[in-house]
């Protein structure tokens with residue numbers, strides 16, 4: 001069997017076009033949706049992520065405001081930047097690019113962002129609303145996955161979804177999204193992690209297997225049920241002398257072997273990554289719409 005490749009690039013373009021059309025409606029009504037992106041230090045991966053978010057804003061008619069600071073910024077100085085953005089009525093979304101330098105408490109920063117402007121969906125109020133199944137700003141990466149699945153013509157309802165990873169950014173919100181009695185959800189959910197013995201016993205039960213581990217090519221064909229839908233969230237840099245930049249990006253799934261047993265698989269790059277940025281555009285327009293109602 002050779003799996004269907006889920007085209008995250010094309011589906012993300014669809015979602016960005018929808019966000020652009022919703023942004024235009026806001027602009028016609030007198031509000032330009034605006035996203036503030038806060039980048040601390042000079043981590044090249046973070047700078048690349050911020051660059052792609054700013055580019056997507058421009059494409060969607062969303063104004064982007066970049067706030068940068070050196071990695072020696074104090075926590076109170078960063079809190080003051082966030083406070084200013086919270087109080088600025090022309091800003092509708094605030095994103096603080098993670099990770100932050102070690103001397104800054106990430107949770108304090110996440111909790112400082114106003115929940116209505118929390119387009120990353122990391123604030124505990126949005127986490128709570130997500131768990132309760134209420135309307136909220138949901139974390140972009142897991143929120144994009146049911147979109148990727150359903151817009152590719154697959155269903156989630158009644159399926160057994162097995163997630164590998166329990167981070168606050170991917171694994172845990174993924175679990176809470178898929179377990180809801182809702183469209184593009186309604187799964188039976190198992191969440192595996194570094195404390196799970198006999199991981200393959202669980203992954204082999206998955207109709208939908210979602211890997212968010214951060215270890216290149218971790219999931220191999222023998223861990224996958226034939227006919228499963230496999231979603232690869234991982235983004236790992238692997239040394240590669242044949243590339244001018246000296247590395248290539250690869251996922252958490254061994255694509256070559258797993259694509260022989262899966263029914264469908266998301267590639268890296270071009271799968272979950274572009275969906276994350278598109279969902280950020282969607283969240284920003286949703287935040288701007290709510291804040292101007």
Ligand code: NAD
Nearest residue numbers: 141165166167170193194212213214233234235272273276
């Ligand atoms: P994390 O390091 O916070 O979490 C990794 C999780 O994997 C942990 O919960 C851990 O329990 C689990 N894990 C580690 N080793 C394991 C093992 N041997 N067996 C079972 N579980 C194990 O990482 P994260 O922030 O959740 O990100 C995961 C991956 O997804 C990374 O590669 C990251 O770069 C990528 N990512 C991609 C996007 C995107 O837009 N595509 C967004 C966020 C994260």
